[in-house]
Amino acid sequence: MSSWVPQHIAIVGASLAGISATRSLRTHGYTGKVTVIGDEIHRPYDRPPLSKDFLLGTMGEAELSLLPETEEVEDIEWRLGAPAVGLGDRDRPTIQLGDGRAVEADVAILATGARARALPVRSDLAGVFTLRGLSDAVALRQALLTAKKVVVVGAGFIGAEVASSAVRLGLEVTVVEATRSPLANVLGAELGALCAAQHHRNGVRLMAGVTVEELVGDDCVEGVIMSDGTLVPADVVVVGIGATPNVEWTAGSGLSVDDGFVTDASFRTNRDNVYAVGDCARVYDELSGAHVRNEHWSSAAGQGNAVARVVLGLPPLQRPAPYFWSHQYGRTLQYAGRRSDGDHFEIVEGDPAVGKFVARFSDAAGKLKAVFAMDSSKAFAGYRRMLV
Numbered sequence: 001m002s003s004w005v006p007q008h009i010a011i012v013g014a015s016l017a018g019i020s021a022t023r024s025l026r027t028h029g030y031t032g033k034v035t036v037i038g039d040e041i042h043r044p045y046d047r048p049p050l051s052k053d054f055l056l057g058t059m060g061e062a063e064l065s066l067l068p069e070t071e072e073v074e075d076i077e078w079r080l081g082a083p084a085v086g087l088g089d090r091d092r093p094t095i096q097l098g099d100g101r102a103v104e105a106d107v108a109i110l111a112t113g114a115r116a117r118a119l120p121v122r123s124d125l126a127g128v129f130t131l132r133g134l135s136d137a138v139a140l141r142q143a144l145l146t147a148k149k150v151v152v153v154g155a156g157f158i159g160a161e162v163a164s165s166a167v168r169l170g171l172e173v174t175v176v177e178a179t180r181s182p183l184a185n186v187l188g189a190e191l192g193a194l195c196a197a198q199h200h201r202n203g204v205r206l207m208a209g210v211t212v213e214e215l216v217g218d219d220c221v222e223g224v225i226m227s228d229g230t231l232v233p234a235d236v237v238v239v240g241i242g243a244t245p246n247v248e249w250t251a252g253s254g255l256s257v258d259d260g261f262v263t264d265a266s267f268r269t270n271r272d273n274v275y276a277v278g279d280c281a282r283v284y285d286e287l288s289g290a291h292v293r294n295e296h297w298s299s300a301a302g303q304g305n306a307v308a309r310v311v312l313g314l315p316p317l318q319r320p321a322p323y324f325w326s327h328q329y330g331r332t333l334q335y336a337g338r339r340s341d342g343d344h345f346e347i348v349e350g351d352p353a354v355g356k357f358v359a360r361f362s363d364a365a366g367k368l369k370a371v372f373a374m375d376s377s378k379a380f381a382g383y384r385r386m387l388v
Contacts, residue, residue, distance in 0.1 A: 017303055152176065153238065339370040358383065
């Protein structure tokens with residue numbers, strides 16, 4: 001460890017990135033005080049199942065916990081249900097809480113995550129949902145029990161997973177996507193087209209290249225009017241159009257903010273002893289030379305582990321290539337690496353027509369840049385190991 005060891009570390013955010021940092025501190029021998037601050041009343045829980053097993057009713061709240069009953073947590077001070085509302089003291093981080101209390105620490109790790117982005121139209125009707133936290137999922141699951149027609153706005157991973165779950169519940173589903181090809185900005189046009197085909201094959205109506213003009217209904221949503229004039233009936237609308245990092249609470253603190261807390265490659269912000277990880281952080285990526293905000297489970301977990309090592313002065317670990325996965329329509333999608341426009345795309349194993357294949361992206365010199373797989377986990381793992 002470094003010559004200076006903080007006596008008190010405050011972790012602002014009780015989700016995956018925050019609890020990963022907490023675990024890593026203890027795993028690496030830190031015996032000082034750790035305070036975890038969270039705006040929700042719930043202990044840390046896993047979010048990916050919210051759009052899948054939990055929404056389907058095959059998983060309960062207890063199974064979502066990131067802290068099994070067998071895990072020792074008594075040596076952590078929890079401040080739950082009281083959001084952070086300010087960051088003061090330039091010399092020693094002081095976190096102001098919404099209940100009027102304050103937490104003064106030697107080091108602060110900010111892991112406040114992100115919130116679901118709202119539609120730019122009136123959306124306060126009953127039956128309109130976003131899906132970010134447990135309370136969102138509980139309310140949506142209840143609504144789907146009596147729903148017949150569901151409109152999902154946004155064909156990203158969350159939107160596609162919700163659509164998949166709604167189909168399994170026997171509902172009529174329409175997915176609305178502003179771009180011409182779902183996920184093309186992430187996976188490229190070729191894979192975007194294959195993801196679109198998944199919706200069609202499973203009976204989902206996909207409306208691409210249109211936006212939501214208006215939600216109609218008196219007290220409850222009854223339909224969605226699209227930018228092309230189409231009216232789609234709906235008794236439930238789920239909005240999945242991205243997320244906004246939770247950074248506003250630090251206004252006036254002097255922290256550098258640009259679509260997230262801006263950090264160096266070691267998660268350090270421009271303030272001494274203040275770090276940021278997870279969905280709220282834009283971390284400098286040495287390979288691309290740019291600051292990047294990664295909203296994926298594996299990124300949050302990895303950054304939480306890595307920042308603890310930085311704080312304790314331990315040697316950094318080699319950063320793996322970005323990785324994420326999704327479960328849609330009974331299939332597992334996996335992606336790793338960093339593709340760029342202009343990279344060569346090819347199917348290297350399997351057949352997309354049967355829903356089982358591996359694709360790779362390579363640069364002009366033939367170097368592997370990224371790999372994608374559908375229901376081909378073993379082959380995917382082999383290609384992933386070749387990524388830098």
